[in-house]
Amino acid sequence: MSRSRRPLALLTALITAAAMCLASLIAAAGPASAASATPIRGVQSGRCLDVSGASLKPGTHVELYDCHGSANQAWTATSAGELRVFGTQRCLDVGGKSRKAGAVLESYTCNGGANQHWTIRADHHIVSALTGYCLDALKGATANGSRVSVWPCTTGTNQQWTTTSGTDTQAPSVPADPRVSNLTCDSVTFAWNAATDNVGVTAYDVYHDGQLITSVSGSTLSTGLTVVPGAAWGLYVNARDAAGNVSQASATVPITPPQCQVDTQKPTSPTGLSATASGTTIDLRWTASTDNVGVRAYDVLRGGVKVGTVNGTASIAPVTTFTDSGLAARTTYSYTVTARDAAGNASAPSTAASATTGAACTDAVCSVTQVTTDTDIPWGLTTLPNGDVLYTRRDAHTIVELNPTTGAKITVGTVPGVDETDGEGGLLGLAIAPTFSSDHWLYIMHTSTTDNRVVRIKLNGTTLDTSSEQVLLKGILRNKFHNGGRLRFGPDGKLYIATGDAQNGDNAQNIDGLNGKVLRINPDGTIPSDNPFKNAVWSYGHRNPQGLAFDSQGRLWEQEFGNSVMDETNLIVKGGNYGWPACEGTSGTCGTAGFIAPKHTYPTADGSCSGIAIVDDVLYVACERGERLYREVISGSSLTDVQQLFVGTYGRLRTVEPAPGKALWLTTTNQGDKDSIANNSNEKIFKVTLGS
Missing domain, CATH: 2.120.10.30 (TolB, C-terminal domain)
Structure with missing residues (x-):
């Protein structure tokens, strides 16, 4: 190894002695779950979360080191959100209960504080309950001995960790009775009953329609969600254990949040509509409508029948062009366009524009x-x-x-x-x-x-x-x-x-x-x-x-x-x-x-x-x-x-x-x-x- 470590025999003796000294305390408190221990490996570095020097001293810093399977790299994710090491004797701890970005992590006596509570998310981030920050290889370092900290969450692999042990292959049961409350235009509370597992549920992953929204700890059975006004979602939840096994999904709970404000004002009609034929394709262009809140979509009508919709989002206006393909040759088509806002208010139609297709198809x-x-x-x-x-x-x-x-x-x-x-x-x-x-x-x-x-x-x-x-x-x-x-x-x-x-x-x-x-x-x-x-x-x-x-x-x-x-x-x-x-x-x-x-x-x-x-x-x-x-x-x-x-x-x-x-x-x-x-x-x- 590239740094000094205590001989294995001495390390084993120290761990055993410490375990005996703490046995009555552990027995009295009881672990939050009986989950099996597993290494926590950094995606970027390939190295494991390691208690430096395999020391049981409270306050020993936690770092990256080559994975070797010893007790100082064996972490147990409990249903309470702790990450315990050395059996159940120490917990991963934000040093000094600091809420600052860059606060370093330690191995410390388990005490149930928020500085020792973590959420292992489905996107491989591990989030501190105290700070809301992510477990982070400090400054992106990857070498043996590199310190770990908490830092505002990013998409970097220095904040992504795998926890699969491979020794537990049984998935948790399906979370039961998913339900919602407090639905508003932009938020909802989503709750469910606890799943069970042969070892222990360590996290719940909340989805809508196949898209991950958030992950919470295994002891959390409800969460507040940010939703989109007027968007129809199907919410459901999966349970996950420390080995990475994922349950089948719960039943789906449909929601459609109301609009955040009463809006009865229609957008203005689109203006300047033009139609240009090329072969059997017609291209349309128009000038954008205006609205007191915002235009969300344009509907294109051919001969009074809708043949297309151009959508935007709450932050991006829809484009003002449309291509109508696969039309009959030598045929005149007439179009109008209407604008819609998020509340479903529709404008009056634009002035009509017409074009005649060519004699033959020259298009895609x-x-x-x-x-x-x-x-x-x-x-x-x-x-x-x-x-x-x-x-x-x-x-x-x-x-x-x-x-x-x-x-x-x-x-x-x-x-x-x-x-x-x-x-x-x-x-x-x-x-x-x-x-x-x-x-x-x-x-x-x-x-x-x-x-x-x-x-x-x-x-x-x-x-x-x-x-x-x-x-x-x-x-x-x-x-x-x-x-x-x-x-x-x-x-x-x-x-x-x-x-x-x-x-x-x-x-x-x-x-x-x-x-x-x-x-x-x-x-x-x-x-x-x-x-x-x-x-x-x-x-x-x-x-x-x-x-x-x-x-x-x-x-x-x-x-x-x-x-x-x-x-x-x-x-x-x-x-x-x-x-x-x-x-x-x-x-x-x-x-x-x-x-x-x-x-x-x-x-x-x-x-x-x-x-x-x-x-x-x-x-x-x-x-x-x-x-x-x-x-x-x-x-x-x-x-x-x-x-x-x-x-x-x-x-x-x-x-x-x-x-x-x-x-x-x-x-x-x-x-x-x-x-x-x-x-x-x-x-x-x-x-x-x-x-x-």
Whole structure:
């Protein structure tokens, strides 16, 4: 070692003697939980939180040191929020109860003070209850002996810590009876009943609709949240233990906060509307409206029918342009635009503007045809050799064959063993191999009662032969959200599988696990011999990937949901680490050595993108919250000439797939996509004919 340490025998004797001296005190006080001890490792340094010199003296400073598994690096997270070391004899303590940024940390006799209470958050920050600051490697130092402190929280990896021990694999129970109170325009109190665990619950992670809001200690059963006026959220909570095991999510509690002020004043009408045709596309421009509070959106009407919406946020005004694509040739179209504020007050329509399309399509999109509707959510979709469309219905657990010419549909069968998650689990991805004409296998990813899994079942004619089912891969952890689910066969004949992190970012960095990954298996479920880690993992460090597509060079592109900052499109390489949870898009510590940067990112308000498809080396990205389809030209290893299509025209878009000829299948996901209730949707499948 690079510094002097007491001999192990002497250290052991001292610890034993001290433990005996303190035995009556510990027995009387009792530990706050019986949680197992685990090292706390710095993400940036790779070194462990260490009591200097393995000293039991109260006030000994805490530092970084090479991980070696001794008692002075074995920390126990209690349900009361303490981090105990040396068994239960000392606690991590903000020295001198200082509230200053940079206050150093010590090992001190446990006393229950706020200076010894910590919250281990799902984003790998450890927060002091006394200061509200984060556990921090002082000045970003990484060397042995570097001091640790508390400092205002940042996204730096010197404030990110892992606590997984690997010795406890049992997840806590589901937190019960989630409920809200004191709902106002900008705040709410969210509460739940305690979960149980074989060792002890150390934290609760609070989400809305798959997005982490906050983490609190395991002894905290309610928290105040900041909410957005008028925004419909679904709140729920997961429990977490010291080993990093995460429970299944609680039930969802829907909320819609009222507006903060009574607002009955309409925005002014947009002015200066102009319409310019280019081929079969018309571009609209107008002058911004004004409002006493603020314009939140513009609705675009064609012939009096809404065909698009341009959204803004509370801090960013919506843009004043719109592109209407896929129109008929030699046709005159008339448009108006109305403005809306956050309270839903709508302006009078603008003065109309008209334009006549050209004689032929010279644009990226030439036409859009609605092929069918469905009362459930179309999720996985593929084209059969005969040109028919086969798609999964997520919440109904059935597969439908659609003749896109006549619109005729046949339910080929119900997939056995599918379970829902009261969120985004269920019957998900669907793919066929190039050998389908001879072997008739359908490849399916779905949620079961215990996990997510990949199976294959034969399609005999128009009947799903459930007796032929083979489970190819199981043990992919499930949760309410973050299940991934997309399947894609590569030009190498292998099946690629997108899996979510199951609402536990640690899963994404564990190369021995199946979550937060792109997986690769043979069609029979065996592991290809050239996989990088000799298991199913092909790439890792993903949060919730739901899009996979191959370009003409055989390269794999992937689309991934971020948390609250940005979504990302990645070019996947064998064995690559894409950074989650330390890195979200380009936010956080994405420049860390070994992390692979995304090729394109999207603000979550304009993104939340699920499916992708590639036609003629142009990438198409279907977005939900963003209500748009991105078109991006693949140039080398970059994405260029990015265009936004159908903004607000069809609502939330989930799946996009290549269609025969130069075309796409495109599906919506506008209703019931977060509740697992069958047949409570009204979705559409379109055929998009592409142009230049």
